[in-house]
Amino acid sequence: MPSEPSPVPERPSVDGLEARWLAQWEHEAVYRFDTTATRETVYSIDTPPPTVSGSLHIGHVFSYTHTDLLARFWRMRGRDVFYPMGWDDNGLPTERRVENYFAVRCDPSLAYDPDFVAPEPAAGRGEKRAISRKNFVELCQLLTARDEEAFKELWTHLGISIDWSLEYATISPLAQAVSQRGFLEMVARGEVYSSVAPTLWDVDFRTAVSQAELEDRERPGATHRVAFALESGGTLEIETTRPELIPSCVAIVTHPSDERYRHLIGTNAITPLFAVAVPILAHELADPDKGTGAAMVCTFGDLTDVTWWRELGLPTRALIGRDGRFAPADFSSDEFPSREPAAARARYEELAGKTVNQVRATVVEALAATGALLGEPRAITHPVKFYEKGERPLEIVTSRQWFVATLAHRAELLARGDELDWHPDYMRHRYASWVEGLNVDWNISRQRFFGVPFPVWYPVHGDGAIDYDHPIFASLDALPVDPSSDVPPGFDESQRGQPLGFVGDPDVLDTWATSSLSPQIAGRWGSDLFDRVFPMDLRPQGHDIIRTWLFATIVRSHFEHHRLPWAHAVISGWILDPDRKKMSKSVGNVVTPMPLLEAHGADALRYWAACGRPGADTAIDEAQMKIGRRLAIKVLNVTKFVLGRLDGPTSLDEVTEPLDRDLLGALAELVDEATADFEAYDAARALERTEAFFWSFCDDYVELVKLRAYGDGDEPTTRSARAALAAAVSTLTRLLAPFIPFATEEAWRWWHEDSVHRAAWPNPSEFSHEPLDDVGSIAGPVGVVLEAIRRAKSTAKVSQRAAVARVVVTATPSVIGALVSAEGDLAAAGSVGSFDYLDGDELAVEVELATE
């Protein structure tokens, strides 16, 4: 749908370009993916589906612009660019946002209320109203739909060249079906398993989390030195930061080579306060240099406890419940075999039902009172494991979870990382160190509500017990299923929860277990489209999610397709605030993009983003945005000038003047370099080169040939200048099109019917039918003389139009030849009366200004 070229305005402006061209692009379907394209011609992008949690961030502008630069480059190179958009709307961030926004909480035991009306936004205050799971999910969908509109508005306004017909959402039925199929395929191949195991647990969200979602935070704590009585007499001292776990102590470990304790190995210690006998054992992980060298093993204080518990075959005395409070325990039972059951029971009654912090205070007090606490607790700051979105330290609780067997495939996954092209390359180390450091399989179960359900049911025995060992899986053709409302094959709804009936798996999949299938979701896995776009060319993403999204996507593709999901990964850096501090909500320095976009324009923001090197942290810099805006304005003005000189089509054969041919040669080199930069995924470098060339073109070349271009349209010298100017403007506009799509489109459409964004990327062979040698041999010396003339006038504080009586140049014969060939242009640009030349090795220029 080409349109007639639009008229060149009297005063070109970058204001208002966005509205005009966005509408036109939409109308012309400029960014539409050709769904019949074959894999060889496709360039496919695994676009990051942003977490739709409500707030736009300037970082979004940064990284999505980087991707768009590549999309536009490859599109102009003739590839069919598959550039979809996804929304990661399922998962905890959305749930939390919905809870706060509407002041509700999900209670899965409630029945669906079909007449439920979304409450007014409540700003997170007051009592949260309990609603059913289905009503809760509906609110999640309501809110994410609104948020997605805001994101879409930003992408569109920024000129991100997404094909919106390829939009997807991770909570959509399609994504759910793909996610569930991915799970079932792994089940069939034996790559997932369910087990009851100690699991990292967030006590506020009340869900298991995976190793990938952990983060360490420095927290104040205290080490307590505690004396355990020995069965053989005497005491053994340990140090602990978690004295509240003494009632769940199951052993004490020391290093096998530690002479201080070797004689105690195999004997028992007696826990203080609770008088439970625990064995003293040896294990390599016990560090003689930490604390007293003897460590208390509890079920469970940290992941090391889990290792000791597993490897030493220790009993389980789990006390911390899913709500983070101490559960009831019977200290006269086999599980808690106290030697003083009455006293232990009495002590524990004080603790049951309390939070970790409350119990700690009570236990420390009691230890001090009984003399088991040695000295004062010593305050320390130490790293504590948190769920990355959590507010209280993680606990380890035992629960049934589904796991993906990643550990068994560590070597293959490392090899996949080696195989991938990383931009910048050093980011590969992040992946490798993460994979090398994996210590538990990937837990993909979450005890939450707004997510993709496991397509799994369990039979119920006659006695009402659930048979987890014989799960019933959905069939692939039934997907997506919701086991809480759908019924497994061979059952009917009346048997739900009944003896000899079934129950649905109540959990949802980890959000990464779905988004790790983004290539399969966007590519409509199972349709013929998938083979046209997969494996994809590009995965753009932030470095903070290498261990989650990037890793998980490789895992899934490796298992499912035995190959990498993409050839290249481009990793964006952080956005820093103008003071080079990392932005965070808690600091309150998060910058939202819309005001900047309105103040400077899309091209200006894109320019700023494009200047950021791959992987490099970049500060918000409004000065840089202004430079981008200036560049956009200059493109309009120089195009206006050149088009004003043209009286019809030009031909390269008309470029006969040496200075003009020199320009074409330089253009050819520029195109070569910019193309190579883009192919190496370094758009910033391509911009830097192109921009430098463009400004020197405007300030030097255009000034030199301006008067010649104004001349008689039948003169060969005039036609030469005009043809060279046209070729240069055409080329530079296209080279700049990925960066400043609005201004380049505006200027391009003054003399073309079709979008510059569908125009062919420049090719060096466009510039001449003959070889262009010695590039710069004319422009170089000419530039030196021009600069000398300008300097003389500036120093004399006269106008650049002031007349020059005579210029004397000393140079070698070949340089003099070059200058003579461009003497007319130099004379015109510098208002020079006459030139004289002297032979000499060093280029020297003497300028004699004309006297009034």
Place this chain on the structure above:
RNA sequence: GGGCGCUUAGCUCAGUUGGUUAGAGCAGCUGACUUACACUCAGCAGGCCGGGGGUUCGAGUCCCUCAGCGCCCACCA
């Protein structure tokens, strides 16, 4: 503890495989209303390239080492 990155002009950054006197933009200063552009143009000034050592005819660039900043990973009692 292991690893990665950064450190170049007041600021933000280029500097590709080692090769003349280290570049750009911004900010600063001095000028110019110049028929595409005052949202412009010209010019000037500004640098022990983090410190130290080495390799080399030659080092911002390669090697070693130290320091500061940032990040990743780690079994954190």
